[in-house]
Amino acid sequence: MAEGENKGLVLLDFWVSPFGQRCRIALAEKGVEYEYREENLRDKSPLLLKSNPVHKKIPVLIDHGRPVCESLNIVQYIDEKWPDRAPLLPADSYARAQARFWADLVDKKMYESGTKLWKLKGEAQEEAKKEFIEILKLLEGELGDKKYFGGDTFGLVDIALVPFTAWFYSYEACANLSAEKEAPKLVPWVKRCRERESVSKSLPDPLKVYEFVCFLKKVYGIE
């Protein structure tokens, strides 16, 4: 039997990846057991390259040999595979459309914009800060006074966004941008999410994330 095939559930991941964390949170919400495999992104395993030949990226969820790629795709797959517990998407088709829209927005905006905050300097960084604050305010507006983005139930949009909160400390240290100050309404939502075991066990220590960012800056030759 080839490595990784028919071995139940395997998640190919990288500890600091917010995309991988989404999958860990979803699996934990469903109470599903799986094998976590840390990938060395500078020396990707044959299994990863075979399972995601198009993008060659983590995360990949391999379910009895069948790979599922792309984090939001994986989260929806997990939700549909185990529909009997902890629904991650609402039942109503309009609410589902809203959830997919906002999760997709987080995907399009947060990672790229957040990365610019620590990669850029000077005027470019100031522009990046303005852009990031706009995104935070947009999300803050969408959350409103709700408990979670989908209402009373923790779901897809919360899962899409919450891993980026572990990077807030790094954004403040690198770009002097306090997400908490710019979008104060998100603060109680972050606290609420972190009180969930699925989230607290899946998210890394923000200080460790910052160490990683400092390491990356050295690698890229950024001061």
Place this chain on the structure above:
Amino acid sequence: MDQPPSSVKLLGSWADSHTHRVQLALKLKGLEFEYQEEDFINPSPALLLHNPVYKKVPALLHGGRSIVESIVILQYIDETWTDNPIMPADPSERAVIRFWCHFTDDKLAPAVGLVFSSSGEGQKAAVDQVHENLKLLERELKDGAFKGRRFFGGDKIGLLDIVLGCGSYWLAVFEEVMEVKLIDPNPSPSSMHGCETSRSNRR
């Protein structure tokens, strides 16, 4: 529970392939709808109201609420009017369809756009990128998840056929305008077949 088909309105643009996707999905579902042509350079107040985040077509209005982003809209249509499903039932298959839909929008479409907006060596590289992307799809059709199928959706047109088929309209236009060959009939006979079949079903 299926919703009554009344009060469905689509804000769209005649040249926009994302609008075409939604029109095709609504027609496949046999749904009546009102169509409002939008000037995509000067969005109307209605479009700004219904898509304040991206300010773009298409926007589907149903029961006084708006849904935007074409792949989100297509899934909404499929889940609201459940006859003639355009997505498979199996979670693995659904994941594969979603993957290739995002590939189309995130990789293939921008690569095609780059062909149009570049020249010389840059354009050659962009054409190569499109060929690479199409080869990946071709591999799935020949040997992968879609092996042996008439359409990506199986025996019937599905969500991925809609997404790719509507994009293929612009591929043909670009080929003529830019005098480049994007769909090479030799290495990709099955994707050519897919495009032609999708195009003929759109009429």
